[in-house]
Amino acid sequence: MIRSVLLGTGSALPKTCVSNAELAERVDTSDEWIVERTGIRQRYIASEHETTSTLATAAARDACASAGVDPASIDLIILATATPDNTFPATATQVQHALGCGGGIAFDVQAVCSGFLYALSVADSLLKTGQAKRALVIGAETFSRILDWEDRTTCVLFGDGAGAIVLDAQEVAEDGPGVLASRLHADGAHKELLYVDGGPSTTGTVGKLRMRGREVFRHAVVNLADVLKEVLEDTGISSEEIDWIVPHQANARILTATARKLDLPSEKVIVTVDRHANTSAASVPLALDVGVKDGRIQPGDLVMFEAMGGGFTWGASLLRL
Numbered sequence: 001m002i003r004s005v006l007l008g009t010g011s012a013l014p015k016t017c018v019s020n021a022e023l024a025e026r027v028d029t030s031d032e033w034i035v036e037r038t039g040i041r042q043r044y045i046a047s048e049h050e051t052t053s054t055l056a057t058a059a060a061r062d063a064c065a066s067a068g069v070d071p072a073s074i075d076l077i078i079l080a081t082a083t084p085d086n087t088f089p090a091t092a093t094q095v096q097h098a099l100g101c102g103g104g105i106a107f108d109v110q111a112v113c114s115g116f117l118y119a120l121s122v123a124d125s126l127l128k129t130g131q132a133k134r135a136l137v138i139g140a141e142t143f144s145r146i147l148d149w150e151d152r153t154t155c156v157l158f159g160d161g162a163g164a165i166v167l168d169a170q171e172v173a174e175d176g177p178g179v180l181a182s183r184l185h186a187d188g189a190h191k192e193l194l195y196v197d198g199g200p201s202t203t204g205t206v207g208k209l210r211m212r213g214r215e216v217f218r219h220a221v222v223n224l225a226d227v228l229k230e231v232l233e234d235t236g237i238s239s240e241e242i243d244w245i246v247p248h249q250a251n252a253r254i255l256t257a258t259a260r261k262l263d264l265p266s267e268k269v270i271v272t273v274d275r276h277a278n279t280s281a282a283s284v285p286l287a288l289d290v291g292v293k294d295g296r297i298q299p300g301d302l303v304m305f306e307a308m309g310g311g312f313t314w315g316a317s318l319l320r321l
């Protein structure tokens with residue numbers, strides 16, 4: 001059977017790191033409050049010369065180098081972002097141009113914090129149906145550009161960054177590597193709980209992020225546990241067989257609560273929210289790259305991705321490396 005096999009991972013972070021203490025000099029907050037409620041200790045913030053496309057391109061190059069593939073061999077780029085360089089063209093096309101692999105497919109996916117899961121699932125479908133042979137799936141964000149720095153309930157939670165993976169369409173055995181299953185969901189009824197109050201067709205401005213955090217939290221724990229169970233049922237794999245969960249990094253308490261609902265020990269959860277904060281679509285591939293590069297995630301491991309974001313959107317994917 002043809003499966004989308006992961007060849008390599010990569011990531012990129014802005015140069016400037018801002019600790020909670022530094023943030024507390026500008027915003028009415030404290031290191032103690034942020035750590036206790038979220039687990040976040042620091043975040044990276046893009047300078048004016050760093051954009052979603054420059055971070056995405058750096059992460060893509062890193063992923064190609066880790067995979068040992070020439071960027072020219074990439075014929076599909078799907079970039080998940082809610083903070084594109086421009087309203088159009090798609091940021092993916094700018095990454096494609098920077099990598100020098102023009103002519104293939106390149107487009108953006110907008111599912112906010114679940115964007116990487118949506119992009120992965122679409123890439124997997126295009127690879128399995130033979131429309132492309134080798135894909136870059138990227139999550140890249142500069143959320144600092146859409147934060148209201150006067151709103152302490154949101155601005156302390158997010159950061160900037162990019163993560164990328166290379167997927168290759170390969171003929172593999174049933175118990176071989178690749179993406180095993182993905183499930184995606186959306187429910188537009190909850191827009192008001194997490195949204196940006198601007199856009200090209202409404203205000204004509206970029207807008208700022210607005211969130212009712214406590215209510216988002218409640219939905220996240222329920223939706224994530226449900227979608228993880230769906231993927232396990234689809235594959236017939238039990239939660240004990242999972243080697244690693246690589247979750248969207250929004251809040252350390254959501255990570256713990258979701259793992260507990262699935263009876264998974266917290267040692268199996270890759271946690272990077274302490275150092276990256278919530279980087280939206282970038283958070284899953286950033287965390288994956290950390291787990292792979294520090295040697296915890298090994299070839300043959302069963303790895304579950306999960307994420308939930310504005311919309312609401314949510315999803316999960318199971319891969320064998």
Ligand code: COA
Nearest residue numbers: 029030033037113152153156213214216217250251308309
């Ligand atoms: N520093 C200090 N105090 C703060 C603060 C900050 N940065 N932000 C809020 N507070 C205060 C509030 O004003 C409130 O004070 P009050 O009780 O006097 O009114 C108090 O802290 C509690 O606020 P609340 O919003 O109820 O806290 P919480 O325990 O729900 O934690 C979040 C807030 C945002 C950390 C939490 O709800 C969360 O993580 N939600 C999920 C968000 C998420 O995952 N979003 C992304 C999904 S993709």
